[in-house]
Amino acid sequence: LAKTTQPISMDSYEGQEVNITCSHNNIATNDYITWYQQFPSQGPRFIIQGYKTKVTNEVASLFIPADRKSSTLSLPRVSLSDTAVYYCLVGIYNQGGKLIFGQGTELSVKP
Amino acid sequence: SAVISQKPSRDICQRGTSLTIQCQVDSQVTMMFWYRQQPGQSLTLIATANQGSEATYESGFVIDKFPISRPNLTFSTLTVSNMSPEDSSIYLCSVRGRGTENIQYFGAGTRLSVL
Numbered sequence: 001l002a003k004t005t006q007p008i009s010m011d012s013y014e015g016q017e018v019n020i021t022c023s024h025n026n027i028a029t030n031d032y033i034t035w036y037q038q039f040p041s042q043g044p045r046f047i048i049q050g051y052k053t054k055v056t057n058e059v060a061s062l063f064i065p066a067d068r069k070s071s072t073l074s075l076p077r078v079s080l081s082d083t084a085v086y087y088c089l090v091g092i093y094n095q096g097g098k099l100i101f102g103q104g105t106e107l108s109v110k111p
Numbered sequence: 112s113a114v115i116s117q118k119p120s121r122d123i124c125q126r127g128t129s130l131t132i133q134c135q136v137d138s139q140v141t142m143m144f145w146y147r148q149q150p151g152q153s154l155t156l157i158a159t160a161n162q163g164s165e166a167t168y169e170s171g172f173v174i175d176k177f178p179i180s181r182p183n184l185t186f187s188t189l190t191v192s193n194m195s196p197e198d199s200s201i202y203l204c205s206v207r208g209r210g211t212e213n214i215q216y217f218g219a220g221t222r223l224s225v226l
Binding site: 041043046059102103 | 144146151154155156159190203205211214215216217218219220222
């Protein structure tokens with residue numbers, strides 16, 4: 001499974017756009033990139049998943065360059081409630097694949 | 112999606128005792144996973160539990176310490192045996208989405224404190 005590297009922590013203010021970048025230099029051809037969000041006292045929650053280029057949903061956007069060795073999670077106009085830990089994961093999850101969590105990025109949104 | 116219920120949500124236990132954590136899913140799923148999250152840390156996969164077969168444990172985790180049952184497609188239990196204070200963690204149940212979904216869903220976790 002490809003190892004991921006992301007910043008340990010980030011600070012932001014309400015209303016700003018937050019970009020969290022994840023490095024995954026050893027990503028394999030069939031690997032997907034998935035981001036999860038975890039609030040205190042809760043289990044992780046799926047945010048977004050992509051394979052290449054750009055993916056957007058109602059919560060976030062995911063930008064993946066052509067070489068797929070990194071990805072950027074973009075959260076538009078964050079609010080206090082976006083304060084959480086964000087995990088970047090890389091792998092194949094079909095056919096018995098496992099989710100292996102890295103360290104995650106602790107995002108703190110301030111008023 | 113899948114809704115996962117874990118019981119108990121939290122417990123305080125004495126060292127040397129055992130605790131069984133239950134995980135109930137609102138739909139039938141093939142793959143269930145148990146994770147541990149130590150204070151301030153990321154999640155660590157303990158084992159994968161598939162119905163009808165023995166659980167597969169990750170390096171550093173053994174069946175004698177963390178026996179797992181998977182009697183049907185909607186239920187699993189994890190037992191933390193002969194507990195010590197080092198077992199104080201949050202234990203989370205997770206399931207794989209159905210079909211070709213590359214998504215896992217997580218319960219809220221069981222917060223265990225061992226005195």
